[in-house]
Amino acid sequence: MALLAFSVYFCISNDSFQYTIKILSEKSFPFELILLEGAPGMSYPQRTYISDTRNAAAGIGMYLLTGVNISDARTYFLSFYAPPSEGPTWLGWAYYPNDPEMEGPLLEPLDNPFYHDPEPIKSAQDVLVSIYHTHSAESYSGDGGADRSAGGENGDIVEIGQLLTEKLNQAGINTAHSEEVNDAVYIQAYNHSYLAAKKMLEKNPTTRLLIDLHRDGLPSQVGKDTAKINGQECARVMIVIGQKNQNWEKNDAIAREIIKIAEKKYPGLFFPKIRYASEARYNQYLTDGAILLEIGSQLNTLEEAQAAAGPIAEVLKEYLGK
Incomplete structure (x- = not known):
């Protein structure tokens, strides 16, 4: 949750908030489910679903912030991603300059x-x-x-x-x-x-x-x-x-x-x-x-x-x- 929040903050500070919200709304991003984790009265299937949703949020947060795709291990070591000055990483990225x-x-x-x-x-x-x-x-x-x-x-x-x-x-x-x-x-x-x-x-x-x-x-x-x-x-x-x-x-x-x-x-x-x-x-x-x-x-x-x-x-x- 902290990673997603920081990613959204990064997008706001880089004038990319509108585009970020557009992306998340297009994906029907379930903010309310992320906030409900740990709420009393939840059944086991509900808790499992919320846990899976939070993991998905972590994946999106990691991608927005760093460009690293947690679904693709190659992105962990093939390059060092840095967020570009003009916005989130899907608009571009800077690679490790030596390679x-x-x-x-x-x-x-x-x-x-x-x-x-x-x-x-x-x-x-x-x-x-x-x-x-x-x-x-x-x-x-x-x-x-x-x-x-x-x-x-x-x-x-x-x-x-x-x-x-x-x-x-x-x-x-x-x-x-x-x-x-x-x-x-x-x-x-x-x-x-x-x-x-x-x-x-x-x-x-x-x-x-x-x-x-x-x-x-x-x-x-x-x-x-x-x-x-x-x-x-x-x-x-x-x-x-x-x-x-x-x-x-x-x-x-x-x-x-x-x-x-x-x-x-x-x-x-x-x-x-x-x-x-x-x-x-x-x-x-x-x-x-x-x-x-x-x-x-x-x-x-x-x-x-x-x-x-x-x-x-x-x-x-x-x-x-x-």
């Missing part, structure tokens, strides 16, 4: 040969979008499955990447997709995906958008987000920008334009706020237009992620048409 998300050492300096504008488009066959997956084992567990595939195997996120590639190609946007497994050893994922992304750029130097496609990871107590698009429940999309490169503002401007188009075309599909990681790179120093997209979280279903692919493709087509 953001276990990205490992830079394999090339930030002024490597790929740090320039993409090459001019010379033919209709030139690739405009390249998609790869740093965490290729990520999956969707909203329908009861595992949230990650077995080590060394591709998960649902790669299927979504292939579907998005097909939708873009059908829309006339030539797109390349890498199904390379990059996280067989999780802490080496960014070292491997760096090489995969570099290989894609070498083969497709006209790439305008280099997309590292993920799904988010959330505490189960927070719940999933969906948007109804064309009558279907779609997983919502978040853009993540790593700021540890001298080109991040160009990537940020591109991300803002994509979100602006999405809000007009499919309101609610994209989260309006970009998530920033001040000490992370995410391979985004390789070229202009390098962004990280998260389609839903592990709490969504595969069907909800699939339903988002078509609308995302239409948004990206309109952006590239400009």
Whole structure:
């Protein structure tokens, strides 16, 4: 209870109280049950239910305050989370600066040969979008499955990447997709995906958008987000920008334009706020237009992620048409 109270206090002091209340009310958060623990006259089932509710509150409190997901042990040791100045951790976070998300050492300096504008488009066959997956084992567990595939195997996120590639190609946007497994050893994922992304750029130097496609990871107590698009429940999309490169503002401007188009075309599909990681790179120093997209979280279903692919493709087509 104290942890939840302190989390709410943190949100108030950082001008995020309105958004916090919105999140908790959307989840029908039972404040009265938390306060009733220990009240006389409660039956054993009632006491058990209240105890379970308090545990859920602790999970939400921990997440609001620190970004640590008590449902995912990896968040205990993969990074040190610090609440951002602009609000709670779901709006962004700062990673431990010496090793953001276990990205490992830079394999090339930030002024490597790929740090320039993409090459001019010379033919209709030139690739405009390249998609790869740093965490290729990520999956969707909203329908009861595992949230990650077995080590060394591709998960649902790669299927979504292939579907998005097909939708873009059908829309006339030539797109390349890498199904390379990059996280067989999780802490080496960014070292491997760096090489995969570099290989894609070498083969497709006209790439305008280099997309590292993920799904988010959330505490189960927070719940999933969906948007109804064309009558279907779609997983919502978040853009993540790593700021540890001298080109991040160009990537940020591109991300803002994509979100602006999405809000007009499919309101609610994209989260309006970009998530920033001040000490992370995410391979985004390789070229202009390098962004990280998260389609839903592990709490969504595969069907909800699939339903988002078509609308995302239409948004990206309109952006590239400009």
